[in-house]
Amino acid sequence: MGADAYRIALLPGDGIGVEVTAQAVQVLEAVGRLTGLRLDFDEIPAGAAYYREHGRDWPEGSEERCAEADAILLGAIGLPAQADKHGSLLRADGRMAGWSAIVGNRVRLDLFANVRPVRLYPGVRHFVSGAHKQVWEPENVDMVFVRENTEDLYAGSGGILAPGGVGQVATDTRIVTRPSSERVIRLAFETAMGRQGAPGDKTRRVTCVVKDNILFGCRLFVSIFEEIGAEYPEVELETVLVDAFTQWLVRRPEHYDVVVAPNMFGDIITELASALQGGMGVSVGCNIGTRHGMFEPIHGSAPKHVGKDRVNPMAAILSAGQAMHWLGGRRGDPELVRAGEAVEAAVRDVLAAGEPLTYDLVGTERAAPMSAVTAAVVDRLAGHLPTRVDA
Structure with a gap:
């Protein structure tokens, strides 16, 4: 031992x-x-x-x-x-x-x-439309989610303004930093290197799930994702908007190998993914x-x-x-x-x-x-x- x-x-x-x-x-x-x-x-x-x-x-x-x-x-x-x-x-x-x-x-x-x-x-078996049904073949659902775990909207930066004891304004500040993003993204690529690829096509793939068409923090996250991804030529990169990802995850789970996301989006999409298993x-x-x-x-x-x-x-x-x-x-x-x-x-x-x-x-x-x-x-x-x- x-x-x-x-x-x-x-x-x-x-x-x-x-x-x-x-x-x-x-x-x-x-x-x-x-x-x-x-x-x-x-x-x-x-x-x-x-x-x-x-x-x-x-x-x-x-x-x-x-x-x-x-x-x-x-x-x-x-x-x-x-x-x-x-x-x-x-x-x-x-x-x-x-x-x-x-x-x-x-x-x-x-x-x-x-x-x-x-x-x-x-x-x-899955609980779909009121009955247990086998929707996916077991071999088609085999992926790993890697979610940033210490910052984003869960960093605790915010509060409620309550003049007179009545809540009027609430703020939650989203924090996305380069150091935290770098290490979680690198872990996602290292995880992909240790796997055999997505069930559907056996391609090593890391999917970055963000909302970078709207959010600045996601744009930083994606830029770091692309920087680090260039160090792993054996791994395919893709970036998907979180709202689109939710429907693609359910429609074709066999496409996904490793998924990386900032904290809040990662929290939400992994709860959805639990339905697949x-x-x-x-x-x-x-x-x-x-x-x-x-x-x-x-x-x-x-x-x-x-x-x-x-x-x-x-x-x-x-x-x-x-x-x-x-x-x-x-x-x-x-x-x-x-x-x-x-x-x-x-x-x-x-x-x-x-x-x-x-x-x-x-x-x-x-x-x-x-x-x-x-x-x-x-x-x-x-x-x-x-x-x-x-x-």
Whole structure:
């Protein structure tokens, strides 16, 4: 092994985040039993529920614990301010309760890229026009989104002018800088170089999604995209307006290999892309930098589902697998890389078998409990990992 033990910080967060994180830990514990890899878990309470009770996002010292971890697993952050009403619980400074654990970590740990693999696994069907249908062949949906993760409209530059206590003017300033754009765009090209090209034509391609006919920040982003793209003659470049991209993504997903975008547009289009792979129950977000990584299912806290053993744990489990793969690559530990690949393979096996699966994938009549899905993934792991043999 590349290390005596790897420390994994757990931020289960709110709502179903607590439940799916526990399922992911079960899978990682099984990996440890099978391989002998030592994974030490450091669970940190954080989120809107913690803020509501304590008046802060998480306990003192949590920032340091996250910085010291080898990888971070995040569940879900956020709760409604009032039951059955729109609007998130906010802190006194106007930020969402639990901001420190999600956005704060991205900034403090310089997690400059949000990388989202979008892959349609065999056996997964889509919910289209009121019924589950197989719209795309699985091999036609296999792309990676690389989204700038620390600036743009999410940089936090703005506010509300409220003379007399009544909101009158709101501003959100968009910030796009050369350094942040350069590194996320370069990561997109490096990602393309490590892939086999788009499913449709096997061409290595990076698609830049912007609104450069209107926005100055997008024009800067595109100019940097073209500069860096010139260094990669093996990769085809294309620039697409975000509004046009949304319909092309759905019409011909097989055309796309790697997609790069500024923060806000990237956030929106990756949510749309999750529909191509069967929904948020199997969709993963990887927040990565040069030294740190935080991995999460992209779904929300869904408090109405808490305690029912019914939500899909696969996104959280796949997030754990991505964390192992990333950490193994960073630390030069091939056993950890294999562990990450095995987690994904076990999930793939269960999906291909068609059972047990949760309601979001097969409907309520055939739905299995969340715990049964996790148990099935654990059962499949042994077939993809060499069993530990002690001397």
